[in-house]
Amino acid sequence: SQKIEQNSEALNIQEGKTATLTCNYTNYSPAYLQWYRQDPGRGPVFLLLIRENEKEKRKERLKVTFDTTLKQSLFHITASQPADSATYLCALDGNYGGSQGNLIFGKGTKLSVKP
Amino acid sequence: KAGVTQTPRYLIKTRGQQVTLSCSPISGHRSVSWYQQTPGQGLQFLFEYFSETQRNKGNFPGRFSGRQFSNSRSEMNVSTLELGDSALYLCASSPRAQGLGSTDTQYFGPGTRLTVL
Numbered sequence: 001s002q003k004i005e006q007n008s009e010a011l012n013i014q015e016g017k018t019a020t021l022t023c024n025y026t027n028y029s030p031a032y033l034q035w036y037r038q039d040p041g042r043g044p045v046f047l048l049l050i051r052e053n054e055k056e057k058r059k060e061r062l063k064v065t066f067d068t069t070l071k072q073s074l075f076h077i078t079a080s081q082p083a084d085s086a087t088y089l090c091a092l093d094g095n096y097g098g099s100q101g102n103l104i105f106g107k108g109t110k111l112s113v114k115p
Numbered sequence: 116k117a118g119v120t121q122t123p124r125y126l127i128k129t130r131g132q133q134v135t136l137s138c139s140p141i142s143g144h145r146s147v148s149w150y151q152q153t154p155g156q157g158l159q160f161l162f163e164y165f166s167e168t169q170r171n172k173g174n175f176p177g178r179f180s181g182r183q184f185s186n187s188r189s190e191m192n193v194s195t196l197e198l199g200d201s202a203l204y205l206c207a208s209s210p211r212a213q214g215l216g217s218t219d220t221q222y223f224g225p226g227t228r229l230t231v232l
Binding site for chain 1: 119148150156157158159160163171173205207220221222223224225226
């Protein structure tokens with residue numbers, strides 16, 4: 001069955017450094033991958049989407065890569081700030097590479113940025 | 116545009132009771148999905164409704180059910196509550212464009228925190 005793993009449950013870094021979060025998947029060929037941010041007591045908020053034919057996507061201080069050979073996505077936050085502290089979730093489409101269907105989420109990585 | 120709203124925000128029930136949660140999607144969004152979030156299992160997909168029809172279903176027992184109304188508002192029902200049903204229940208809406216190349220970006224509500232005693 002499909003499996004998504006976010007390697008670290010928690011990641012602690014110093015303000016100003018680059019945070020790198022990892023999302024791996026198995027038994028799967030998703031058409032796209034998404035990253036969400038979730039703050040305590042709130043629902044996840046969509047950040048970025050990258051399609052299978054894209055290697056990299058950027059949005060301000062955020063960068064996502066997608067390696068379909070390694071079955072891995074990396075999520076980078078450059079010049080991190082304490083306000084970036086949150087749980088970050090990766091999600092893949094649930095329909096075996098199709099374009100419609102529910103999302104399957106990883107369990108998330110809790111990022112803490114220390115001033 | 117107003118975001119996804121969920122009511123109630125907090126709920127305490129006892130084992131064996133049933134509960135109904137409500138979700139109003141973003142205006143114009145026709146797809147509503149429900150997720151259960153627990154510390155141990157993370158976010159798990161329950162089901163998705165589109166134009167009043169259930170289109171996808173996760174791996175949950177039949178005690179979990181839902182429906183969608185003609186105005187896209189959705190309700191989720193859990194019958195015969197168990198302690199393990201304690202969780203944050205999240206509703207998400209999506210424009211859900213049809214056809215290849217469409218994506219399923221979800222816009223989440225704040226969730227309903229259900230506690231079963």
